[in-house]
Amino acid sequence: MIPSNDAEVLETRRLSSAVVLAVAAGVVGLVAVILTARRGVTEWPFAVVFGLLIAIGEMVQFRAERGRNRAPIATSAALGYVMLRGPAVDVPPDVAQIVAVAGLATIAGILPRAVSGLPWDVVVSSRRVLSVACAAVTFTLITPAKLSWNGSWSHAMALTGAMLLAVLSAGIIDALVGAGQDTERYNRPFPAALRDELAIMGQIGLAMGISGMLLAAGTSLIGLWAVPLVVVPLLLTQFAFRRFASAQRTYRTTVRSMARSTEIAGFSSPGQNARTAQLAVALGNDLGLTPARMEALEYAALLSGVGQLALADPSPGGASLLRTREERQRAAAIGASVIERSGVLDHVAEIVRHSNDPYRQGRANNSDIPLESGIVNVALAYEQLVGEGSGQSADKAMESIGLGIGAEYDPVVVESLRRVIGRGFRF
């Protein structure tokens, strides 16, 4: 019943773009392997070491927050292999060999994970092969063969500029693909999805790209000694990132458990908060909120009912629609002040505070009230009407919510709800 699980269900329902990506990567990889097999491999030691690095990076991939699996070491290593030059490397690898090494190493890295039942993500690996191919083409096209790390400033700067462009091209291709996938999976508007993907590219993507550049420059200058110099810091950072991710998981599940306390106390029916949050997230995706706002929205939807705990006795079935508006608003205010005391969920508290304000007295005249409050308000109402127990049909519920448009509910959000339900959203 947790939203993220449902996202995965949705994902399996619409595998189309994943299949396209995997097939594209497979075809590109296969062609590259055939071409390389015909021409023969140049500079074996470098191909083997970088291939190993990619495979190991793929093996130690991890999942950050709610996003996809990440394998920063594999990405950095693959990008590094793209941009090798002299003096250490006499014959730089050509495009076909780069793609072949990246593709084969990726398969070699995934196999142990698949065999031992660890989660792996064919989409992420396919995306990497494609964007690495793109970087390889860019770098080969714009870098004259005579450039090498010979100690002169002009060569070094030209190479650095070329590397930057290659890495950027890979990042942009990856962001475009990622945004397309987000649009498909979560029905986010494409511009909003692209904006978020580019923001990620500017942080994690840039770090991986620059590490790849360091690896390439270092290896070109001092040979394979540079590999541990890049990999050790990368491993340390990945280790820190994992601890960060696990602390974040604890934090998230704590908020979810907090939300379930109203169910245990009998103020809401089992799964009610999770369903409300699931719908609120779908609405937020449809309206193209930023990731930070999405997170606050999800927590606010989960926690919107905690203020009820201060009320003396549970209402039957947890239907807070049955309460008077004053009572609901009072509960929302209590809930907000409780959440506020945590000191880290301030924005969440603000959303909860206004989550039961009718649109006309609230957001219509007061632009300080966040859109998210309106989303939670609509999600709560729809869940009350359709959720377990009450069991109205979606059309009927939509109709009664439509009656409150502009007075009770925010028109923008109701329109979004219409789209979301129209696309087949079910609890």
Next chain:
Amino acid sequence: MAAIAVSALVVLAVALTNITFSYTLLALSLLMLIGGALRFKVLPNHPAVLDSVTLVAVFVIAGPWYAVAVSAFGYVAQLRQPSPMIKRIFNPSYRVLAAAGGGLAYAAAGGPVGDDVLNHIPATLFAAVAGTIGHQLTNALLVSLILWLEGQVRVADFLRSVIGPTFFPMLGYSALGVLLAVTWIGGLGIVACLLVVVPLIVARWAMSQYQAERAAQAAAMRAFIQVIETKDLYTRGHSERVSTGVGMLGRHLQLPEDRQQALEHAGLLHDVGKVGVPTSIIQKPGKLDDNEMDAIRLHPARGVELIGNIPFLEEVKSAVLHHHEKYDGTGYPAGLSGAHIPYFARIIGIVDAFDCLTSTRSYRPARSVEETLAILVKDKTTHFDPELVDAFVDVIRRQGWTAAAVDQPAPNGNVQISIDHDDLSLGSSGGATGSAAGPA
């Protein structure tokens, strides 16, 4: 202190006679400035700086003397923050001395400098490791010396909690410094900083984010407790105090860090299941009948149900489930006895009872700490683990205890005569009567 400042000045003066002033010096100063700006927090009150990474780069690019000459620049990044004069003198001084320590190690290890490096990579790597270790050790030594002189923080604690976890990461990240130097020498010059600064920023981000996320997690748990205590106004603060109490006992028992944290979490969350007990029972005046008592007995299981999804150590959940067991087997929910009761549950049981008795309840005044300790000792063979009671009495006698404020539960018509479930489970009659709960 004065000795440190004077020796720093001397070292700096010698260094300045050994270098030539050029644009390289300026570029290296800029490099140290960048390193000094990359601060993060190891623990809430212990900042650390990634300047050892840039320092290693300076060893390799220009040699130890230059490193000493520019080392104080790392401190410039901190000048914006207000700090006392004594720190303004000490901080740059110990940076100079630490850089000298590192430089000495680099030179002793035979580290090559400048263009020579590209032909002697293994020797450079070896010397860079030596240089970083030298820098870190001198650094730790000087800070320990100051802490020892100030006498506020125990040096052993500092070494264990700050130097311990950062030593190897710093050593690992110094690899970036060597790379910076290699690309610098390889033709990029100062532009190499741009390449290295991004991984450094990511490193700092990852390291400080962990601390931030732990703080957020702690805050989320406190908010959780706030939510639970919304329902039951008059035990407000109980969970936090129990968490503090078990934390004190855990430190006394010298638990490892992860278990210590788990114990504090368990103390904080031990009563979350009370949210599942109907308010009418929690706030019921006077005695409870068997059905109502059963509802109260359910709260540990409810608590586990509620926190079951949070990835805690298993011990946290078993502690929440069994914190009302008694040593003689008369507690609930499972009637476990003796060492069958999970360790954390035994600890929480003691502190739980202690905090309840030292808090004011509307039907009885708070007992004094000494009085309560006497009760614990009297009951130590029936209710509690005797050894843990002795340890707890020891801890409280030595460190003192801040009991709940007397006016804590705001007098309120509804709750005035309801009896705390922790009171009900005290006393020798097994819990159902609440006889020990009456005015003593």
